[in-house]
Amino acid sequence: MGADHQIAFFLRESAAPEPERRVAALTGLGRRGGAEHVPVLTGAAADPEPRVRAAAARALGRLGIPEAGREVLPPLMGDADPRVRSRACVAATRLGLDGPPVVEALARRLSDPDRHVRIVALEGLAALGVPGDARALAALLGDPDSAVWGRARTLLYVCRGDEDVRAEVIRTAREGAGAARARALEELPRQCIEPLLDALLDGLRHPFPQVRVQAARRLSDVERPQAKEALTAALRTERDPEVAAVLLRDLGDRTDGRLTDTAVRWLRDPVAGPPAARMLGAVGTDEAATRLRTALADRTVPARTRAACATAIGAGGRWDAVWLLLPLLDDADDDLRAGVLDGLEHLVENGLRWWERHVVARVLTSHLETDTRHVWRTRNALRGLTQALPAVRRLADTTDSGDVRAAALSLLDGDEAADEHVRQDVRRFLRGLDDPYEPVRYEAVLGLRRRVDADGSWPPGAEHARDRLTALTGDPSHRLREAATGLLTALGTGPSGPE
Template sequence: MGTEQQIAYFLGELRDANPHSDSHANPHADSHANLERRAAAAKGLGRIGRPEHAGALAEAADDPVPAVRAAVALGLGRLARLGRPGVPAAGGTVLPRLMHDTDPWVRRRASVAAIRLKLTGLTVTDAFVDLLDDPDHHLRINALDGLDALGVTGDVAALARLIGDPEGAVWGRAWKLLYRFRDDPAVRGEVIRTAREGEGAARAQVLEMLPRDCTERLLDSLLTGLRDPSAQVRYAVARRLLDLKSHSVRDALVEALRTERDPEVAGLLLSGLGWHGERRVTDLAVRWLGDPRAGRDAATALGHLGTGTAVEHLRRALTDRAVPETTRGAAAVEVGRAGRWDAVWLLLPLLDDPGAEVRAGAVDGLGALVHDGLRFWERRPVAEALTAHLASERDDTWRTCNALDGLNEALPALRRLADEAASDEVRGAALRLLAAGDTVSLQDVQRFERGLGDEQEEVRYQAVQGLARWVANGVLPSLDRAVRDRLTTVTTDASPRLRRAATELLEAVDTSREPQPGEA
């Protein structure tokens, strides 16, 4: 069947779409086959039809069956590819009406077709504005895309409400459209009004997005916002107010923390006020230590305060099994950072705690003690415990590796791990720590050289990095032929980072051997 015959067939099928014909006296009597044929005809005419056929599609827009009306909208949208005046004219008569259809699928097809046909005018704009409140989020998206294509804001208040939409694709488009018209006084006024007195998620989102230099302008409404019924709003308000150094603002934040019941908001207030050294939060932080969400922030706040009372509360939390694991882990970190006389002995047993987050906190706490400088009688016990923890592969290898950095008492055990550990990560971590040590031995250099031929990429990479460090420090001005040959092979490795590191090392060795000015 040729194109003209197909078009004629589709037109014939669409004649049954006339709502005044006898076949529609009882739409429920329509056979499923008739329905499918009419819908297929509308779609097909849009696919192969010409501009003059847009009118036939428009006449079928009153079909009582939603599937046919949706097909009409789809067909009109497909005709948009022709770019002829007759198509938008026909679409403009029916698509705004279909955008108000009771069936969401019809509304969706009609709104897309209106965008494709680039329809303009007040009727189309109003139809898109009405869809801003549609329960179907796809239609809210189409409405925003349609207004954007028209270059208008439509209903500014509705746009501002959509900033609080739960769908990211909706509120993102709404904010983009408002930002596009940010110089419009009506838009600026509505955004500021929403920031001051909007409801729930919309106000919270606007407060997150507005530039920080708006905070002073909003100060009065922000202070009252600390008591807003919405936890989202209180969170957004607190984020802004924590940037201010005013004593009155600080007083308001402390009072807000005193009455706060939401753990997310309380955690934010604890973190911010603790960071600023606000000692009035000590008792309030203790109150939140048992909360699964805010407990971590409470422990961190006490750590930032660093007072004797605050550290004593952290010490108690370490051994209190009723305290959540996340809180105990954070407390372990802060006890290490505080560096009191018994910190090492409190943390070492926690390396065997059943809770993974507690063990991680103990490792980080011990790492903080290593970094700040252990007492000489603490160095060996810490080295032995951390290297044993590294060898156990129980937790994150690189966390333990970082904690050991700079602890020379661990070097003998690290050399054994570099030679004997079954885990490639443990061998790689051991080589990394040997390279970072203060002294280098011929045996360590040989370990790096052997590591170039290891089966595991991590070990080969750390071996190259170890050799590179000693070349950079002038310890290895040259490499023997066998090592150079291995490095040359590594420059063709499948690992990009390994190829790059080996190439840079060979270049560094060659540069170090170049004659200096004045040399023969």
């Protein structure tokens, strides 16, 4: 059937007695028709059958003639049938229709009972870059559907310069209901926090937990003693773990010993336990340290909380910290080992006692080779521990693990160019340039860069590496290309530098 015959067929079928035939005909005209068929489509917009009206709206959108839909689509956006309303909104957006009638019709659909209509109305307003109705838009922050409130939040951000939008976000943050108030507090501009201090303090007592969460987060930016005391008081009475976790994090740097019992109360909770442990570490009293040791040794305490206890114990640096943490490196729980390694990193960074250094170096280098889950955390704990360098060099030469080779190379940064070990390290870096594993090649380039930065020239034995480094400037790895290019440029041998 030719195109003309198809159009003639669609025109005949558009007046068929069965709604299904009229729908099919309008769909065909939307795909293959032209401007001359607009009257048929606009006429169908008044069809008594909702399916036909929806098909007419969709066809007008597909026809691609804005003037064809300018008069008929806004009324269809208020149709009694949600399918018609939805199709009309989509068609108006597709045609790029604007102007007061279209914006007003879309704005009315922000409070539509049908979720899909609310979504397409938001998308239509977003395409125009206007809020439509600031109050209705802000109210959608409390919509139960994330597809709705997420789009509403995005549009509020896009329109944040609009005075009505700004005022409505502030009003919702001050007196909105439930989730809408919580999300308005989250979106509240920073400069509005101080003027809304009373509302934020009131939010700490709100029955909806997410409002308390957001009020606590915004108050954490306020330096007034009044805000800190309110957060402390709220923590003492809070019963919701998620809210307590936020309060514990916000107050975690306080060294107020009066918070010890409050923090201990949450140690067994899987959500609030880790920030409670960090708070005890910040408190730093003998009692807080004892509570951390007790929780670390208690296998009924959640592993993530024990991990946070381990990290806090390491940061505290008390006399028994090393001996508490080292045995736990063999624990089967990944989270706990991660916390122990972070605690050991704190201990190494803050300075181990001389009799602890060799023990920690031996245990950590062994752990570097065996704990594949935490290679780079172990590397971080080893950084600066010179007693580990002999074992680290052995690993760089013998291990089959690419991650371990890369981690080992990253730890080799001696400063004395005349040191035989450093000359051997340069040879390790040069070998690493040809390693099949990208992290090894990357750390090899960084190792050479450390030597160049220390000496101001090619390290001995590396003079012939320029060609290999030049090849690495074309490596598929972006970071490796940048590192190789930076090294050549530092030596004045980059593409535009001297030979």
